[in-house]
Amino acid sequence: MRGRAQFVSIEPRTLFAKLWDQHLVARLNGEDLIAIDRIFLHERTGSVALRSLAAADRRVLDPHRVFAVTDHIVDTKAGRTGTLVPGGDVFLTATREETRAAGIRLFDVDDRDQGIVHVISPELAIVLPGTTLVCPDSHTCSQGAFGALAWGIGSTEAEHAMATGTLRLPRPMATRVSFEGALPSGVTAKDMALTLIARYGAGGGQGHAIEFAGAAVRGLDLEGRLTLCNMATEFGAMSAFIAPDDLVFSYLEGRRYAPSGAAWRAALAVWAGLKSDEGAVFDREIRIDASVIAPMVSWGTSPQSTIGIDALVPRQPESGLDVQGFAQAIAYMGVEPGTRIDDLAIDAAFIGSCTNGRIADLRRAAALVKGRKVAPGVHALVVPGSSAVRRAAEAEGLDQLFRDAGFEWRMSGCSLCFYAGGEGFAPGSRVISSTNRNFEGRQGPGIRTHIASPETVAASAIAGRIADPRALVQ
Numbered sequence: 001m002r003g004r005a006q007f008v009s010i011e012p013r014t015l016f017a018k019l020w021d022q023h024l025v026a027r028l029n030g031e032d033l034i035a036i037d038r039i040f041l042h043e044r045t046g047s048v049a050l051r052s053l054a055a056a057d058r059r060v061l062d063p064h065r066v067f068a069v070t071d072h073i074v075d076t077k078a079g080r081t082g083t084l085v086p087g088g089d090v091f092l093t094a095t096r097e098e099t100r101a102a103g104i105r106l107f108d109v110d111d112r113d114q115g116i117v118h119v120i121s122p123e124l125a126i127v128l129p130g131t132t133l134v135c136p137d138s139h140t141c142s143q144g145a146f147g148a149l150a151w152g153i154g155s156t157e158a159e160h161a162m163a164t165g166t167l168r169l170p171r172p173m174a175t176r177v178s179f180e181g182a183l184p185s186g187v188t189a190k191d192m193a194l195t196l197i198a199r200y201g202a203g204g205g206q207g208h209a210i211e212f213a214g215a216a217v218r219g220l221d222l223e224g225r226l227t228l229c230n231m232a233t234e235f236g237a238m239s240a241f242i243a244p245d246d247l248v249f250s251y252l253e254g255r256r257y258a259p260s261g262a263a264w265r266a267a268l269a270v271w272a273g274l275k276s277d278e279g280a281v282f283d284r285e286i287r288i289d290a291s292v293i294a295p296m297v298s299w300g301t302s303p304q305s306t307i308g309i310d311a312l313v314p315r316q317p318e319s320g321l322d323v324q325g326f327a328q329a330i331a332y333m334g335v336e337p338g339t340r341i342d343d344l345a346i347d348a349a350f351i352g353s354c355t356n357g358r359i360a361d362l363r364r365a366a367a368l369v370k371g372r373k374v375a376p377g378v379h380a381l382v383v384p385g386s387s388a389v390r391r392a393a394e395a396e397g398l399d400q401l402f403r404d405a406g407f408e409w410r411m412s413g414c415s416l417c418f419y420a421g422g423e424g425f426a427p428g429s430r431v432i433s434s435t436n437r438n439f440e441g442r443q444g445p446g447i448r449t450h451i452a453s454p455e456t457v458a459a460s461a462i463a464g465r466i467a468d469p470r471a472l473v474q
């Protein structure tokens with residue numbers, strides 16, 4: 001305005017503050033009402049939300065912002081028809097009926113775009129930088145790798161979000177986790193995440209939204225960024241994200257639900273501002289030197305009970321674990337304090353999940369497997385994270401390479417990531433797994449799960465015991 005000074009706030013802001021404040025509808029007694037741009041549902045919890053919403057005679061406010069997929073309890077064997085979960089049909093039927101009635105796009109088991117929700121959302125550009133996205137699934141924060149504010153909710157909240165386009169929640173605090181330096185070869189985003197959780201505890205991120213930053217994060221491919229943000233759930237964080245850059249923008253351009261033409265250009269202009277300003281103040285800052293990170297493997301029943309592959313199983317509890325919890329973890333896992341973790345023989349090896357079931361994960365694991373054989377007696381399998389990942393891998397011949405080595409090759413879905421999906425490993429097996437959770441029974445009764453990177457899983461499948469992938473990296 002002529003003749004009057006213009007006061008523009010120049011206070012530097014965090015990316016979190018930008019994402020949050022752009023979606024702030026109202027302040028309500030210590031909580032905030034946040035506008036929700038996208039809602040993703042899966043058949044296990046989404047079906048419950050949809051049925052309950054219909055029973056209350058409420059409508060979905062904008063069905064075009066809601067998407068659904070069948071991924072959690074669908075069978076992943078070739079020729080699959082439904083679910084292996086006893087009684088699981090109820091969830092599939094409800095998902096089909098209610099999405100049809102509400103006009104919600106469902107990516108069902110026979111859809112070429114079917115896959116694990118957090119894998120297909122970026123593939124279809126349903127998650128976009130600067131959006132808010134929720135899903136009744138705890139690993140929704142994976143999608144923050146695209147510069148979105150994405151978080152897991154319960155099915156009642158999913159009902160609220162569908163009916164109103166908003167959610168009420170407390171404003172989290174903002175943490176920046178910077179991984180500086182360059183990651184050594186054979187060491188991955190999974191090892192970065194496990195290092196963070198091992199150092200700061202499985203509850204270390206509670207009440208916080210995490211921005212991952214630093215040279216080692218910028219140097220990750222999109223798959224690696226998704227892995228890192230995925231594991232923020234195991235850090236207890238409310239959400240996690242990474243400032244979007246050209247890698248994100250060029251990946252999204254031209255994909256199904258991405259804006260196009262003038263809208264794309266306008267979006268790019270807005271997205272360019274999605275970063276923490278120089279000098280922005282965080283509630284907490286964590287710095288980690290990426291150059292000293294080793295391949296990590298969990299020894300216990302929490303993701304924080306994780307050590308470097310050449311380290312010894314601890315003789316005493318790490319902080320956050322009491323003596324009794326430590327003794328129980330040692331007994332359940334059948335490990336000996338003070339022994340090398342890479343001495344442990346394995347029964348099974350699993351590559352897949354929303355953490356590490358993407359094409360780059362499969363390529364890196366395949367490179368180590370090539371020309372080698374799975375050790376006798378080891379049940380090894382690869383479950384692509386999506387049907388698109390499966391097709392891409394098959395086009396490159398990765399399926400054959402894995403099969404030649406002795407791996408099973410599956411259809412896409414959550415599969416043996418969790419026992420509730422309908423399948424488990426042989427009771428009592430020791431499994432090395434590229435997944436994100438290792439609590440008692442996660443992959444079946446008595447199963448001992450060691451979480452690690454897909455490279456470590458591949459190297460272990462070949463060796464027949466937990467093995468360092470760096471030995472195979474040329």
Ligand SMILES: CC(C)[C@H](C(=O)O)[C@@H](O)C(=O)O
Pocket residue numbers: 044045072136137138139152418
């Ligand atoms: C079934 C689903 C609600 C669950 C989750 O929210 O995390 C699952 O994806 C998991 O990983 O245990």
Ligand code: SF4
Pocket residue numbers: 072116137139353354355413414417418435436
């Ligand atoms: S792959 Fe595993 S962690 Fe991911 S959504 Fe499915 S069950 Fe949950």
